[in-house]
Amino acid sequence: MLHKSLRWLPVLAVACLLAGPAAAQTVFINEFMSTNTGTLADVDGAFSDWIELYNPGATAVNLTGAWLSDDAALPLKWQFPQGSVPAHGWLVVWASDKNGVLAGGQLHTNFKIGASGEPLLLTAADGVTLLDQAPAMLLTADQSYARQPDGAATWSVYNVATPGAANGVPTQVAPTPVFSAQAGFHAASFGLVLATTDPLATIRYTLDGSEPTATSPVYTGPITIDDRAGDPAVYAPIPTNFMAPGHYAWRLPVGAIDKITVVRARAFRTGLTPGKVATRSYIVGPDVASRCFFPVISLVTDPVNLFDNATGIYVPGNLYVPGADETGNYFQSGAAWERPVHVELFNEAGDVVLSQDAGIRISGNATVKLPQKTVKLYAGIGYGEPTFGAQLFPELPSTSYARFRVRNSGDDWGYIGFRDLSIHTMFDGLDFDRQAGRPVIQFLDGEYWGLANLRDEYSRFYYERMYGVPEADVVLLENDGEVDDGPADGNLPYFALRSYVAAHDMNDPAAFAHVDSLMDVANFIEYCTAEIYAANTDWPGNNIVFWRRNLATNALGAPTGHDGRWRWSLKDMDDSFQDASYNALAAATATNGPSWPNPPWSTELLRGLLENDGFRRDFINNAADHLNATFVSSRLIGIIDEHANRYAPAIPTWYARWALTENWNAQVQAFRTFTVNRPAVMRQQYQSFFGLAGTGSVRVDVSDAARGSVRVNTLVIDTNTPGLPVPGSPYPWTGAYFQGNAVTVTALPAAGSTFVRWQETGETTPTITVTPGAALVTRTAVFASDANPPQLAHYWHFNSLPAGTLTSVAADVAAVGAPTITWPGTGAGYLDNVAGSDVNAQLGNAAGLGLRVRNPSDTRELRITLPTTGLTEPLLAAAVWRSSNGAQEVRLEYATAAGTDNWLPLGGTVAISEVPGLVSWDFAGIAAANDNPDFRVRLLFSGTNAAGASGNTRWDNVALYARLDSLSDVPDDNDLPRPALRLAVAPNPFNPQTTLSFELSQAGPVTLEIFDLAGRRMRTLAAGDLAAGNHAIKWDGRDENGHALASGGYLGRLRTGEGNSLVKMQLVR
Secondary structure (H helix, E strand, C coil): CCEEEECCCCCECCCCCHHHHHCCCEEEEEECCCCCCCCCCCCCCCCCCCEEHHHHHCCCCECCCCEEECCCCCCCCCCCCCCCCCCCCEEEEEHHHECCCEHHHHEEECCCCCCCCCCEEEEECCCEEEEEEECCCCCCCCCEEECCCCCCCEEEEEECCCCCCCCCCCCEEEEEEEEEECCCCCCCCEEEEEEECCCCCCEEEEEECCCCCCCCCCCCCEEEEEECCCCCCCCCCCCCCCCCCCCCCCCCCCCCCCECEEEEEEEEEEECCCCCCEEEEEEEEECCHHCCCCCCEECCCCHHHHHCCCCCCCCCHHHHHHHHEEEEEEEEHCCCHHHEEEEECCCCCCCCEEEEEEEEEEEECHHCCCCCCEECCCCCCEHECCCCCCCCCCCCCCCCCEEEECCHHHHHHCCCCCCCHHHHHHHHCCCCEEECEEEEEEECCCEEEEEEEEECCHHHHHHHHHCCCCCCHEEECCCCECCCCCCCCCCCHHHHHHHHHCCCCCHHHHHHHHHHEEHHHHHHHHHHHHHHCCCCCCCCCCCEEEECCCCCCCCCCCCCCCCCCCCEEECCCCCCCCCCCCHHHHHHHCCCCCCCCCCCCHHHHHHCCCCCHHHHHHHHHHHHHHCCCCCCCCHHHHHHHHHHHHHHHHHHHHHHHHHHCCHHHHHHHHHHHHHHHHHHHHHHHHHHHHHCEEEEEEEEEEEECEEEEECCEEEECCCCCCCCCCCCCCEEEEEEEEECEEEEEEECCCCEEEEEEEEECCCCCEEECCCCCCCCEEEEEEEEEECCCCCEEEEEECCCCCCEEEEEEEEEEEECCCCCCCCEEECCCCEEECCCCCCCCCCCCCCCEEEEEEECCCCCEEEEEEECEEEEEEEEEEHHHHCCCCCCCEEEEEECCCCCCCEEEEEEEECCCCCCCEEEEEECCCHHHHCCCCCCCEEEEEEEEECCCCEEEEEEEEEEEECCCHHHCCCCCCCCCCCCCCCEEEEECCCCCCCEEEEECCCEEEEEEEEEECEEEEEEEEEECCCEEEEEEEEEEEEECCCEEECEEEEEEEEECCEEEEEEECCCC
C-alpha cells in the first residue's frame, strides 16, 4: 500500500500528458478515497477523505465559485473559495468537513465521503451546469476509486492509490485462503486444509496470532488442530502490571490454563498485493461444552500489539515509571494506541456469531492497571465492515453495533464478576439508559484470559441506535463536562446550565421552567435516586455520563432524546451495593467535598435544584416510590441469585487464572445483605437530611381492577408493578411515604371505562394529593363503564384531490359542519396533490394521494377548521413528511372564538422527517375545544428550509377523533362512521406493560403498531393474518430495539380489512 504525505508538496501536481479524446471535457472527478487510514496526510497530519480532480486540457481551469457535493439532492453543498487545476494536471481537495483553506492553499470541504459509498458531483459556478460526477462505491480502508486511465469513462478500484499523479494499471490482490473447517467447537482433533483459488499463489500461516508475512511458514499440508491442554502458556507469564502484592497485583496462574488454536492464513503471489488475512479460532476437546459455560470471545492480534514494551497496549512497557502505578503503556489512549484485532464470538453451542476484523484499545480509567483489562472494540470500514453485524445482546434486537466492550468488571474484578451488570438489570424500567451485557469466556491469542462481560458502549452511535438521533447531532459528556463524543464546544450549553442554576432562585417558576427546558428533570431525579440507593462510593465526581441532541434551539415536546435536553445514563456501578450505611445523599449534596469522590462541581446541579419546592417534593417521593417497588429486597435478591447461579460454574477457573483468593460465596452473600439493610438506612438518611418526621402509610385500591388502576406519584400500581408482596395481586397496595411530603394519586381508567370518584372523600377529580401522616391514608378509585368512547369524526384521505393548484380542501368525512383546510399567507407557496401514505389511514383507505404544502412556508399557515358541535375531547392526528428541502419543524396553535384570531399554542415544536410519520395533538382538558362550531387550528412551519423557494411538506390521513357529547346536536344524515371494530387498551395509563385487545368478525390481515405523539413508529406488535375472534396483544413499553420508552402519550393503531382504529395510551415510568 502506498503511504505518502503531501504536507510538503504543493496542492497542485502537474504532469505533461497527452489529453487524448477527453480533451473536450473541462475537469474530471478523477479519483477519490472515502476511508483514508494511512495513504495521504493533510497539512494537519490528519488522514482525511480526498477527491482528485483532473484537467486534460492545455490551459488551466479556474474553479473559484464552482461547487462540490456528495448528495445529488444538494449539488451546491460546498463552494470553491479559490483554486484552479493546471493544464494536464491534478488538484487534490480534502473531503474533511474542515470547510476552509488551510496552510499551503489546501482546500477542505464541509463534508466527508460516506464510507458506504456516495455519489460525487462537480457543478460550475453558475450553480446549474454539471461538469462531472462520480458514482458511489463501497471501498475498504485505503482503497481508491479512479478513472483508468485519467479522464476515461472506465472506473477501477485501486489498492494503491495515486493522488496527485497519473492513474496507472490497478494492482490486483491475491485471493483470501479458504479453510476446510468452520471455527468454533470441535470434539476431536482434525487436519485443517487451507486452499486458494489461485494456483500460482502461496499460502503462509501463523499459530501465534501474528499476521502472516512473506517469511511466515508456507502451508504444505493439513495442519493438526487438537486439544492444547498440555501446551505451555506463552502470554500468561507476561506481567500485565507491576503493582505491589495485593488483590489487584499480577500473579501467575494456578496450574495450567485452557488454550485454543488460532490459525491465520494469507495468500502471496509475485506481482500481486498480498491477500486479506483469514483468521479462525478452534476450541477442541471432548469436554469443550463443560469448559465453556458462556459464549466465547476470541481476540486475535499480533502479540507485539499487546505485549511489546514499545508498542504493546496491555503491558506496563516503556512508559511505566517504577513505583508509579498510574503510569504505563495501558494508560495511553486515542487512535495512536488502537491496534488491529480479529474478533470471533461463539454462542454456547460453539456456533459463530461474529467474525470480523476490528480495532482494539484498552478502556477505563484507574482500572486499566488491573491484570485483566477492559478492552473496547471498534468496527469501521477501515477494517472491512462499518459495524459489528451480530445480535450481541439477546435482550436487544439490534444487529449492528459500532463499538462494544469486553469488560473486566472494573473495581469488582476478582470479586463477584457480575455486580455492575446485575445492577443495570435491577434498574430496568427507570427513566435512564442502562448498558446491556452478557458474560463471556475470553481468550487472547489462543490463551484463556478469564471471565469477562460483553457490554454495550455509550457513544454517539449508541444514541443514534437507541433513539434515532443522527450520530452527528449527539453531544456526549462525562464527569465535569469533558467531551467524550461530539464537537469540542458541545459542553458549553452544560456549563451555561450549571451557571444558570447557581445564579438564579430556583423557586422562581420562570427560572425553574427555563432549567426544565434545558435538562430532563424527571430523568435526572430517577438517575440520582438510583445512584443514592446503590450507595455508589465512586460517584458523583466520577462515572457520570450525560448527553443531548445538539440543537440550536431545544424542541420541547419532541420525542425523548430529540428535544435537545440533557439526559443522564447509568455507568460503572462496581463500587455500589457494598456499604448499606453509606450516606450517598449527603455525598451528593456536599458543598465542599474532596476532589474525589464528590468535588463541589459534581454536587452543584442537585444542590441548586433542591432549592425548588416542587423538585424537592418530587425528589423525596421518587425515592419513596422506588423503595416501595423497584428496590424491594426480595426482588433484588432474586436478580442477584439469577446471576449468581449462572456465573458460579465459571468462577473457579477465573480465580485460578489470576490466582485470586477471595471467598466468592461470601461476596455474593454480602451483595444480598445490602439489599436487606439499605431501605431502612436510606429512609432514615432522607428523614434527617430533609427534616422529615418519619414515614406514614398510603394505601390505594380500586373498585374494579379490570376497569382501571391508580398511579402513586410516578408509580403505576398494576400486575406489572415491581416488588408486589403477592405477584399478580396489586390491590390493595400500601406504600411507605414521608410524613408531610404531599403524594400525588391519580385514577387511570382503562379503555372503555371512566373514573367516577374517590370513594373515601367523594372527590371527582382524577388527580388528587394526599399528605402522609402517622395514621393510614386510604384512597379507592371508583370506575364505571364508558359508554361513549372516542370515534372518528372528521377525516381527509385526499385520494380524490384534483390535479393543479388548490385553494381549499374539504374533509372527505365530516361528522358536523364543513371542516376545511386552507393555506393563507403571502409568498409563492400553494397546495397541490402528491403521492400519499398509508400512515394513519382510516376506513380501509389505501395509500393514494396526499396534500403537498409548497414552500415558502414561513410566511403562510396551514389552517384547518374543525367544528366540534356535539363532540368533546378532540384529538387531531395526521401523517406528515417532507422533501429534502421542506420545512423541518411544525407547531400547532388553536383558536376557539368566532371572528377572532386569538391563537393559543398546544405542545412544542415537532420535527418533520423525510419518512412519513404520525403526529398528533390532544385537546382533552381544553374546555373551549368541546362542542364548538368555531374550533380551528393552524400549523406553523419553521426550520432553515421554511423560507426556501423550493421544497414542501406533505400531509395525509388527517383525522379528528372525539367523543359524542350530544347525539341530538348531530344531523340525522351526518356522515359520521360507526365502525364496529374498536381497539381497546388496559390498563391505561400503564407501567411497564399493557394489553391491546380487539375482535375480528372474520380472519384477515392485521397490522398493530405503536407510535409516539410526534408520529415516530415505535413498535410493530402484529403484522400478518389473524383468525376471527378476540385477540389480546401485550406491549411492554419498549421500542423495536428493546429500549424502554420514556413516560408520555403513545398511540396504538390497528389496521384490518374491516376498518381501522386508533387508541391513545399513557406510559408512566
